[in-house]
Amino acid sequence: MSSPTLANKVAQMIRNDILMGELKPNQKLVVADLKEKYNVGASPIREALVELSWIKYVKLAPQKGCWVAPLCLIELHELYESLRVVSGVLLRKAIETGDESWELAVLTSFHKLSRIKQDAYSIDWIDWEEKHHSFHSALLEGSGSKLMFEFFNDVLCQVKRYRHFAAQSLSRDAAQLCELEEHEQIMKLVLAKKPDEAIALLDKHLETSLMQITSSVQAHAA
Known part of the structure; x- marks a missing residue:
């Protein structure tokens, strides 16, 4: 498990990019791309995405991937x-x-x-x-x-x-x-x-x- 502090920091960065429109509604979130964008490992990225799914900022689908939550x-x-x-x-x-x-x-x-x-x-x-x-x-x-x-x-x-x-x-x-x-x-x-x-x-x-x-x-x- 990665440091909760790091995962929380990554979640905040992703959340801010969603809020500012850099990551758009329905955009697929690929862990490899996010690793490069935020310069962190895969583990904190995955933890951050789970955290953001709890507050409905991203949508997780088992075996399918993760997307920015759509506007509804x-x-x-x-x-x-x-x-x-x-x-x-x-x-x-x-x-x-x-x-x-x-x-x-x-x-x-x-x-x-x-x-x-x-x-x-x-x-x-x-x-x-x-x-x-x-x-x-x-x-x-x-x-x-x-x-x-x-x-x-x-x-x-x-x-x-x-x-x-x-x-x-x-x-x-x-x-x-x-x-x-x-x-x-x-x-x-x-x-x-x-x-x-x-x-x-x-x-x-x-x-x-x-x-x-x-x-x-x-x-x-x-």
């Missing part, structure tokens, strides 16, 4: 449906039970998100998605519901590759995907302890993201 509208809509349901429950709990340290975490995560330059041509989309993920996680982490929160994070990780695909496909309009005003409004409603309004706006935010990504995936399939 049915999967996309199921992922967002899960996000919308779970986010509403967790956000209400967080607003009801979150303490001062949770409020500070929400403020800090938004501040980090707001510092990313809003320019579709120069923005670091991996950095944006990590900070976007952190903000949404910070909103809900005060809920105290460990298992449900872990499920939320797993689903959000799967959504990332769709968001990256849409961001690259939308070109100049990609900046719409990182509109900060809505995030700031959600944060203010959360800190003001207004659960119904905060949940409604978060749900609208998720619905808008789904519509934008759906349009990009449909255009790609046409």
